[in-house]
Every structure is written in C-alpha cells, then in structure tokens.
Amino acid sequence: MSPHRSLSVILLNICLVLGVPEQAIASAASSTPATEVKTQAGSSYTDTEQVTRTLTDYLEGTANSEPEKLRRAFHPDFKLYVVNEANELVTRSGEQYIMNFNNGKKNNRVGRILSIDIENNAAMAKVEVLAQNQRQYTDYFMLMKYQGAWKIVQKSYTWKEIPKQGNKILFVTSNQHTYGNTNLNAANHFAEIVIAYDIFRKNGYTVDFVSPQGGAIPLGYIETSNSIQKAHLYDTDFMRMLKNTFKPTQINASDYKAVYYSGGGSAMFGVADNKEIQNIVGQIYGNGGVVSAICHGTAGIVNLKDSSGKSIFSNKKITGFPDIFENTNAEYYKTFPFSIDKEIIRNGGDFVYSKKFGNNFFITDGNIVTGQDPSATASVAQQVIKTIQKN
Incomplete structure (x- = not known):
C-alpha cells in the first residue's frame, strides 16, 4: 500500500468516527470519489x-x-x-x-x-x-x-x-456533536476513553461501546503527543469500534461486570435520560456489577435507580466535574440540561471534589467508582478492576 493510500485509509477511519460526511471524506483523502x-x-x-x-x-x-x-x-x-x-x-x-x-x-x-x-x-x-x-x-x-x-x-x-460470564466492561458514550442546539462543537473525551480502555484490555477484559443511537461518536481533546492516545488513534480496529458503537437494544446486560461512563462535553446530552441505557446499567449494578464514571461522564448516572426506585448513589460519595471548574456564564454551559454536582445532591448523593484541578481525585464507595477530571482516568479504571476482583 502506498503512503498516499495509507493516509487515505487513516483519514477515512478518523473522519467517519468524527461524523464527517462521506463526500467530504472522499475529497479530504484525495481518493477515488x-x-x-x-x-x-x-x-x-x-x-x-x-x-x-x-x-x-x-x-x-x-x-x-x-x-x-x-x-x-x-x-x-x-x-x-x-x-x-x-x-x-x-x-x-x-x-x-x-x-x-x-x-x-x-x-x-x-x-x-x-x-x-x-x-x-x-x-x-x-x-x-x-x-x-x-x-x-x-x-x-x-x-x-x-x-x-x-x-x-x-x-x-x-x-x-463467547464466555457466558466473560470479563466484559461496557463503555457508555454519547452521539451528541454540539452543545445543545448551538453550533458549538461537543465531543467525547478521547483520553478518558483510551486510557481506561488500555488498562482494561491489558488486564484481560473485553470492552464494548454503547451510545444512545449506536454508530459513530464524535471525538475530541486528542493529544497525539501522548503515546497511548496516538497508538489508538492509528489503530484501525479500535477506531472502527468507535465508528460502530452498539445500540442499547444490542446489549445483553448479563454479559458485563462493570460499566464505565466516559466524559467530554457530549456526555451531558442524551445519556442520562436514555431509559434503555438506564435499564442496562440498572441490571448490571443489580447483579453486583460496578458502575463507574469519569469527569462529565458522571452526568450519565444522575438518574440511575436501584430495584426499589432509590438512586443507586443515595448516601454515597460521588465525584465528577464540579461547577467550580466550569465557566457558568459561557454559552456552552448554558446549554447543559443540569449541573452535575447539584443533580447528584438533589438525588441523594454526597457530591465531593478537590478544589485543585488535575490532582487525580477519585472516590470508591461500594460498587460505584467516580473520578473528578481526566487526571483520574487511570485510577478509576484500576479501582474498577480492584472492585470487580473483590466482589
């Protein structure tokens, strides 16, 4: 394969995941239209x-x-x-x-x-x-x-x-490309996906991806200077998984031992209110599975309830991206359907956070593991594994 052909294939995979129209992909890659x-x-x-x-x-x-x-x-x-x-x-x-x-x-x-x-x-x-x-x-x-x-x-x-009780972890992602109905681009946080994915895979776990609509998800916050991110960005099989995320109807909850909600601005939209995803995660948690989230991914768990109808995080310590690190006067923030910390508190959780950004702050309370910001991604993944092994 020529260098130009290789570049075309890479562009194709990246653009499809980012949701770029096929006509634009053909033009950008300079391949056969x-x-x-x-x-x-x-x-x-x-x-x-x-x-x-x-x-x-x-x-x-x-x-x-x-x-x-x-x-x-x-x-x-x-x-x-x-x-x-x-x-x-x-x-x-x-x-x-x-x-x-x-x-x-x-x-x-x-x-x-x-x-x-x-x-x-x-x-x-x-x-x-x-x-x-x-x-x-x-x-x-x-x-x-x-x-x-x-x-x-x-x-x-x-x-x-496929082992009936295999070591499988379900990543929950979002299809949202913009902040609300604005033209401001939103994305799933690439590092929060690949850092956790890399740790789970190296520890023998299989990972599946689900999103409210299935199919391609938007990606952002990509740092090619990071070796793990760069390796996954040019891994065509991995990128195909992000282009072809499962729909909730394609997921069998009994296959999974844990759920991981990745963050990014997209995570604020379409996930928390998706009843099908709520039911899947509720079953996994009810079966003794672990529920985890990182940064804005915590938005996805705010409506999760147990079999008695009570929030799964009631009276539990939970963290996520707090309002003190948000620009609450900015246009992007005004599109948020809710404040993560306020919604966790409203639903009975004990929202805790570090006043210092980027200091690997995370909390494990029972079978729930949450991290404040991207710096805690690796720790959340490692705590998920420890909690699975403890159960």
Missing part, C-alpha cells in the same frame, strides 16, 4: 450506501429468516467458503445457504458492519455477528457491482466462543 447512482425514484446513493444496504439485507435476512432479502443480497453465483471443525473446506451455493433460513423463525443474531473497502466495481466488507449459540462470527464478504447493483458474490467466516 464515491460514485452516485440514481434510483428509479430519483434519489441518489453512493456506492458505500448501496453496499451498506446490501449487507443490511443480509443481516436482516439471517436474523429474521427472510429468504427474499438474502436473494436480493446475493449474486446468482454466490458461494460460501468455510473451513469446518473437522478442518475440511466446505462450499455452499446461495440457495443451499438460504435453505437454513426458510423456517420464518427469528434468530437471536445481532450484527454490525465493521468495514467496507470499494475499488471501482469490486468491494470487500467485514461484518461482526453475535449469535444465540454464544459465538461471535466475523464474516468476510466479496461484492461486485452487477447490473447496476451491488451483490454479494462470496462469503467466508470465522468464529470464536
């Missing part, structure tokens, strides 16, 4: 959008046992190639494959598109599927543009077992 195709209705779709629709037909067809969607997705000469458990190469035609999904029975399969790479009339795609048999499948597709439409001509896959 996406071809637009006119439909009969007159609307236009890029090749990437068409491939996405084809892959969505495949995902929905297999999840809901809808043969017609699979036939729509597959080229007439579709072939499946897979090595079975006996180490034998197995091939199947499209119709042989579709026969497995003719019963009309919905399957407990959750899938997401990880990557799409298009070159003229050929494309490669990668999809992840979590299945009811406790397996995680990685599907690899070859697609061709056939009679004006993108069709899957070949599929292969690999899989691995």
Whole structure:
C-alpha cells in the first residue's frame, strides 16, 4: 500500500468516527470519489450506501429468516467458503445457504458492519455477528457491482466462543456533536476513553461501546503527543469500534461486570435520560456489577435507580466535574440540561471534589467508582478492576 493510500485509509477511519460526511471524506483523502447512482425514484446513493444496504439485507435476512432479502443480497453465483471443525473446506451455493433460513423463525443474531473497502466495481466488507449459540462470527464478504447493483458474490467466516460470564466492561458514550442546539462543537473525551480502555484490555477484559443511537461518536481533546492516545488513534480496529458503537437494544446486560461512563462535553446530552441505557446499567449494578464514571461522564448516572426506585448513589460519595471548574456564564454551559454536582445532591448523593484541578481525585464507595477530571482516568479504571476482583 502506498503512503498516499495509507493516509487515505487513516483519514477515512478518523473522519467517519468524527461524523464527517462521506463526500467530504472522499475529497479530504484525495481518493477515488464515491460514485452516485440514481434510483428509479430519483434519489441518489453512493456506492458505500448501496453496499451498506446490501449487507443490511443480509443481516436482516439471517436474523429474521427472510429468504427474499438474502436473494436480493446475493449474486446468482454466490458461494460460501468455510473451513469446518473437522478442518475440511466446505462450499455452499446461495440457495443451499438460504435453505437454513426458510423456517420464518427469528434468530437471536445481532450484527454490525465493521468495514467496507470499494475499488471501482469490486468491494470487500467485514461484518461482526453475535449469535444465540454464544459465538461471535466475523464474516468476510466479496461484492461486485452487477447490473447496476451491488451483490454479494462470496462469503467466508470465522468464529470464536463467547464466555457466558466473560470479563466484559461496557463503555457508555454519547452521539451528541454540539452543545445543545448551538453550533458549538461537543465531543467525547478521547483520553478518558483510551486510557481506561488500555488498562482494561491489558488486564484481560473485553470492552464494548454503547451510545444512545449506536454508530459513530464524535471525538475530541486528542493529544497525539501522548503515546497511548496516538497508538489508538492509528489503530484501525479500535477506531472502527468507535465508528460502530452498539445500540442499547444490542446489549445483553448479563454479559458485563462493570460499566464505565466516559466524559467530554457530549456526555451531558442524551445519556442520562436514555431509559434503555438506564435499564442496562440498572441490571448490571443489580447483579453486583460496578458502575463507574469519569469527569462529565458522571452526568450519565444522575438518574440511575436501584430495584426499589432509590438512586443507586443515595448516601454515597460521588465525584465528577464540579461547577467550580466550569465557566457558568459561557454559552456552552448554558446549554447543559443540569449541573452535575447539584443533580447528584438533589438525588441523594454526597457530591465531593478537590478544589485543585488535575490532582487525580477519585472516590470508591461500594460498587460505584467516580473520578473528578481526566487526571483520574487511570485510577478509576484500576479501582474498577480492584472492585470487580473483590466482589
């Protein structure tokens, strides 16, 4: 791969996570522009959008046992190639494959598109599927543009077992790109994500990301002079995870031992009032799991209640980003739906903080771990691990 091509791929991954429109990505990366195709209705779709629709037909067809969607997705000469458990190469035609999904029975399969790479009339795609048999499948597709439409001509896959009680931690992030309805950019705090992620992964934990809407999340506060941040920024697999965060409906609460709310201005919006995320975290906490948050991420926990309807942090010490460090007269602050410290207190918590910014201030009270500002990110992650191991 040439240096220019490598730069294009890096720009593509970063821009998609930041929510930059695909047309702008093509221009910025100076790569082959996406071809637009006119439909009969007159609307236009890029090749990437068409491939996405084809892959969505495949995902929905297999999840809901809808043969017609699979036939729509597959080229007439579709072939499946897979090595079975006996180490034998197995091939199947499209119709042989579709026969497995003719019963009309919905399957407990959750899938997401990880990557799409298009070159003229050929494309490669990668999809992840979590299945009811406790397996995680990685599907690899070859697609061709056939009679004006993108069709899957070949599929292969690999899989691995997912432990029912695996060491998994759920990161809660936000899709909010602006402060309220203003034009002021808001973002998830990159360091608060990657520093904690790095510690959890090095200690043997699997991390998943969820956001209220799923999909790409905005990122900010990036410091490429920090080696950990830089390594993750150019890690395409990690950046794909932030581009493809799970929707709450795709999360099984029983899979997780802890929740971690990352911060940044975006964390003030859309998370605290999301009932689905509240229910997920409530179940994890009710099962003895750990709830943690850093900086503005504490905003996400203000409405969490236990099975009796009482705040999970009632009479507990909690910290987060306090108003004394906010510019309360600034336009950005006026968009906040609430004050973190005041809302924690209003709901029965004991909000505590250090008057000095950046001194690694954090609190552990029972199964709740919170940090005041980015300097406490590593300590919060380490305390989460200690609390899990103690339980």
